[in-house]
Amino acid sequence: MKSAVFRIILASIAISVLIFAFSLFVMRLFRTWSSPFAPQPNWTQNSQTNQSSGNSGKSGNALQLPPVQPDENPAPGEATFTLTAQAGFTQFWPDQATATLGYNGSYLGPILRFRQGEQVRIQVLNELDEPTTVHWHGLVVPGDQDGGPHQIIQPGATWAPEFTVSQPAATLWFHPHAITTTATQVYAGLAGLIYIDDPVSHSLALPQDYGINDFPLIVQDRNFDNHKQFAYQATMMGLVPGETILVNGTLDPYLDVPQDTVRFRILNASNSENYSFQLSDGSDLIQIASDGGLLSTPIAQRSIDLSPGERAEVVIDFAEIAEDSIQLLLGGRPILDFYIKGPSQTRRPALPEQLANIEPLPSEPDQTIRVFELQSMGITGTINGKAFDRHRIDETVPLGETETWIIRNRGGMMMQSGGHPFHVHGTQFQVIARNGQLPPAEERGYKDTVFVGVGEEVHIRIRFNQPGLYMYHCHILEHEENGMMGQVKVE
Ligand SMILES: [Cu+2]
Missing domain, CATH: 2.60.40.420 (Cupredoxins -  blue copper proteins)
Structure with a gap:
């Protein structure tokens, strides 16, 4: 009996040493694990340039913008949307299409735009060949409408959640949440944004014209194989970090921006990587909102760190930038070129000093x-x-x-x-x-x-x-x- 226990202990020690040695080796390969938000110089640049952009002096591809999903319900105070999870092919690279998943399209999903107080119904269809769920990340809804692992939608089935939007303006998102298929379905493209609007955010002097001075940035790292297919590769250490960055599903993107204040709603939609964002000229990113909505005041920051699932809304004042173009950097590496078009006819007003009124949640001495x-x-x-x-x-x-x-x-x-x-x-x-x-x-x-x-x-x-x-x-x-x-x- 004793010798059996001893043998088990010996065996566990031997296995531990082996795992430790292997982990040291892998950590050398993927240093991001020991320094979560550090620059990642081993990332290679996208090789793709000038893919039919037709813009002289510009390289890469125009940043794609997800469509805003139309509300099918004309009644005031109510909204109805349809979301279909489906498989398809996406042309990230000029030479080969990639097999992907998307909502109402081949990659990512539309923006679901809700108003505070609105009663929302969503028809979710699963056209995949495996179970999925759709979780409303950040949305305050009853547990059985939340889209977690207990609200499985089988292939071919429909799920019809209903809820009333009770929270303030925010940028939230939705993605699968079934056990065993979440990571691979998100990696293949299932993710989309939710915008909540409310009277406060509407009345503030903030850029809020979608696609003109208010842009989503869904950032993801991906690996492609030799045939330009997604290479999802999980080792015992975790997921292998992606060498290619996609923004809104666009490879090597650029964006024309007005010479004015512009708002960006950034989502770290990575499976497992921490991201640190900066501007190439060292200008500040002015953060106005975090996951759950507007901050109490704008905060100027040299860099913004987001771990998987987190969001930040930032404003960049392109009128204050001397160059014609600057870049958004991720871990020191350019991921999006901004071309500044100007000068603008009507300069937007300065950002308000006061944004949301955030009451501290109560603290009682006998709190659990x-x-x-x-x-x-x-x-x-x-x-x-x-x-x-x-x-x-x-x-x-x-x-x-x-x-x-x-x-x-x-x-x-x-x-x-x-x-x-x-x-x-x-x-x-x-x-x-x-x-x-x-x-x-x-x-x-x-x-x-x-x-x-x-x-x-x-x-x-x-x-x-x-x-x-x-x-x-x-x-x-x-x-x-x-x-x-x-x-x-x-x-
Ligand atoms: Cu973890």
Whole structure:
């Protein structure tokens, strides 16, 4: 008996050493894991240039803009949309089409535009040959309308969620959330944006003309094989980072912009990579909104960091830029060329100093405190030592009660990870502390996804205003699908 135990211990030690050695080797290949937002000089430039752009002096492709999905319901205060998840082919490269997935198209999806207070119905059709779900990331809806792993849509089936939009203006998104197919379906193209409009955002002097001075930027890293097909490659360390960056599904994009203030709604739609954005001339990005909507004031930042699932709305003042063109950089590498057209006839007014009025969620001395310890081992992970079980309710939270959640990243067992974007469904929370300090200004608005680096401890104040069963998880999709997810029941 003793010798059997001894042999097991010996074997585990041997396996551990092997895994450790292998992980060191892989970490050398993919340094992003040890330095989450660091520049990535090993990324290669897109080789494609001048693909029928017809613009002298410009190289690359005009940035594609997702269409805004038409509302099929003429009744005021109501909106009806149809979304079809489908397979198709997308021409990223001039010579070969890539097999992809999309909503109402071959890649990505349209923008679903809701008004605050509106009653929304969506017909979701699954024309894929495998199950899917559609999760409304950041939307405050009852648990059974949320599109998590319990709202499976079988191939050929339809799902018809209904909800009333109760939250303020924000840029949210939607994507699949079924167990075992999320990461590959998102990688193949299933993702789209949700815009919520409200009277506050409408009345503020912010750029808000879609496609003129208000642009979405859905940023994704992808690998292509020799036949220009997506090469989704997950190792025991995680997903291999993509060498090619797509913006709104456009390879090597450029965009003509007015010589004025322009708004960009940036989504890190990567499966697993952290992104750090800057401008090539060192100008500031002025952040006006985070995941859950407008911040209380605009914040000028030299760089903006987004982990998977996070959004930031930023304004760039192209009238203040001396050059004719500048570039948006990701980790120091150009990913989007801006060509500044000007001078503009009517200069937009300066940005308002006050944006949203953000009331702190109440803090009571007897508030319930819950602790979530994140631990990963390569591609797998746990929360509070437990891997996801769809039949287990991990937490039960009273409806409408404010709580404090403490999220700790305990690092990786043997292998270090690059940190975890912690996402909670069905609500928007407030970050109240990061490592014992007040969070940075850009984290003081509403959030639904918060990055927790190795060894970090983040405190959030959270309240659920809708009942039901919700997921909380790491938004590295490979972690989410391999254990790092739990379930909270709100009642
Ligand atoms: Cu993770």
